[in-house]
Amino acid sequence: MLGVNGAGRTTLSSIIGTVKAATSGDILWNGRSVYSQLIEYRRILGFCPQIPNLDLGITVQQSLLFAGRFFCLSERDVLQRRAELIKEFGLEKYVDALPSALSGGYKQRFLIARTLMHRPKLVILDEPTVGLDPHIRQHLWEVIRRLRDGGVTVLLTTHYLDEAEILSDRVCVLDAGKILVLDTPENLKRNYQKDKLEDVFLHLVASLAETTVTTATTAIPALSTTSATPEMVEEEVVL
Amino acid sequence: MSVQSVQKKHNLSVLITAGQLFRKEMSSFYKQLVSKLVDAVINVSLMIIVFGYFIQQQIGSGNNFGPFILIGTIASLGFWDTLGKVGDMITDFSGPRTITYTLSLPMPSWLALSVLAVSWAVTSLVISCSMLPVGKLLLYNKFDLSIISYWRLGIMFICSHLFFGFFSLWLVSILKGANITTVWLRVINPLYTFGCFWYSWKTMGQISPVLSSINLINPLVYVMEGFRAATLGQEGYMPFWICAVALLGFTFLCAVDAISRLRKQLDFV
Known part of the structure; x- marks a missing residue:
């Protein structure tokens, strides 16, 4: 568009x-x-908004975990998918960081990774x-x-x-x-x-x-x- | 697959999503638990030292003011804690709007908002509950645990904190465009001051029956009276069950109005 x-x-x-x-x-x-x-x-549906609406109270990996669980993925699938996306978007260094610690570019990558977590x-x-x-x-x-x-x-x-x-x-x-x-x-x-x-x-x-x-x-x-x-x-x- | 089993699976998945949202809120809370407990201990200790010992000394030994204030403080801890969420949410509305993610999850938006309110209720309940032993330690012989009706206290903890959760959600919904300081001074402060924290509703009625009757629309009266009826004995306080039912009624009203207002305000589906 x-x-x-x-x-x-x-x-x-x-x-x-x-x-x-x-x-x-x-x-x-x-x-x-x-x-x-x-x-x-x-x-x-996976919706990735223009302004990152990231949950500031939980870490990157927790956030991805819940993004899978919200959509009823099995725990095994959630863990596997999370590992895939962390690798895919280069988030390895930031898995235990809170979103506020991420730069703009990493925030955007994380946001897209979260959007894709449940394979929309x-x-x-x-x-x-x-x-x-x-x-x-x-x-x-x-x-x-x-x-x-x-x-x-x-x-x-x-x-x-x-x-x-x-x-x-x-x-x-x-x-x-x-x-x-x-x-x-x-x-x-x-x-x-x-x-x-x-x-x-x-x-x-x-x-x-x-x-x-x-x-x-x-x-x-x-x-x-x-x-x-x-x-x-x-x-x-x-x- | 029959229509019924599809519906059942659908309902189950909605419940799972709601459960996970609750779990996520608890994960955020867990990180702040120690800090919140420290805040609560400071608050309770100051209130007990001042009211239970200094002011007790000043007013004489006729009434045991320490336990009275302790229970009021424990009852109001949840109120102040959930009110903190109001500021967080208002800030979020004008900033990153993380709420939009929550409201786009595969569950009805009313349920998502209700889960948020319930999670606020549970987190503040954890803090309030844990202050009972702290109060006992500080008051020691002045606070008799044997007169507490624990099952009534449990009911009051649940009813009052559910009310606090949905009341905070309601405040979020009415705050759009309003100055938070104005709402604080015009709504929260009078509610708390006339909320029977420093005196019982009966005492208020002895001095001003009109004011005490008007005060029946103040939900904090039922919180304070209900807690004290459960912990200090029924005599001198409002009937416990009236307090519990009134709080559930206020909770329902706040929930319905808050969700309706937020739907308009946030323009969500």
Whole structure:
């Protein structure tokens, strides 16, 4: 999901992540409203917010342990998964540290590790690479690719256009709570006759006044939404 | 798999999540246990030394003020401890909002908030309970343990601390936009001052029947009277069961109102 500041990316991702209530509209999962199957939906969902909402009272490894237990993973599975993620995100040095002792980059890695602890089928990452060093950013891209290859749906909000172009199967551009376009990067570049996604985005931003809401043509397997706010999408859009 | 067994499995998983949330809160508390116990011992010791010995000397030996204040102090320890959580939560709302993680767990949000309130209740109960032997050591012969009705005391510990937990949650829910110092001075302070900590409800009634009647809407009155009825004997205090039932009623009201207000305030599903 792309968009200028205030476009509604965080609001929409928070609504899909069920941490914010929708004022109207619905989110459909398996053809049914997530609000009618909230607990089941949350079990397959991993939401990583923009601002780390880490529990400051327990250590990194305790936090990961509980992140698994909350989702009813077996104790053996929890321990195994925790070890995997600690290694994967390079958190070995900080397992007994409280989150307040972590730097911004490590906090972000820890937050993503916690999000992935229960092996969610839908992962929402809200601006996960903001403020990260380039090598950590590259590593995170690898993680996202692996998740995608493993059949996980990743909903990534970002304002880095290179990131969106490299990682996305489909790109959604939001403006003032409305979906402007939703298509593959290749289709967008072809349709707008541009070489880079960045040029497409700049073109869209420049011609916002004339742009009408466009509906999507293809589908992400895990999820579809109808409008999250009255103004957001006028018709049902399958993400 | 039948619908019933699916539902049963679903309910079980929600309970497991709630249980683990409680366990996580206890893990955080365990790290602060020693520090909180030290704080409580200092508080109880000061109150007993001043009221049980110095003020006792000043007012004469007609009444045994030490145990009266000890029980009041133990009863109010939980109140002050859970009120500390209010500040933590308000700070969290305007900062990292860790509450959003708790509220996105696979369980109903009302249950998540209730687990938080219950965990606050249990942690403060642990601190309060452990001050009873400290009080006995400090008062020694002045405090007779044989007159305590332990099962009534147990009930009162549970009812009062549950009330403290949900009352704190309710305070969190009403504090949005309000100045915490103003709420402290206008709500907490009058509740505590008229909460029968320094005197019994009966004494208050002898001086001002109107004020003591109005004071029946003050939940701390039931906490203090209930504790004293369980530990110092029923005579001179409100009937124990009235205190217990009233506290459960206040707890229910605070829980319902707090969850409803927080839902609007935090805009969660």
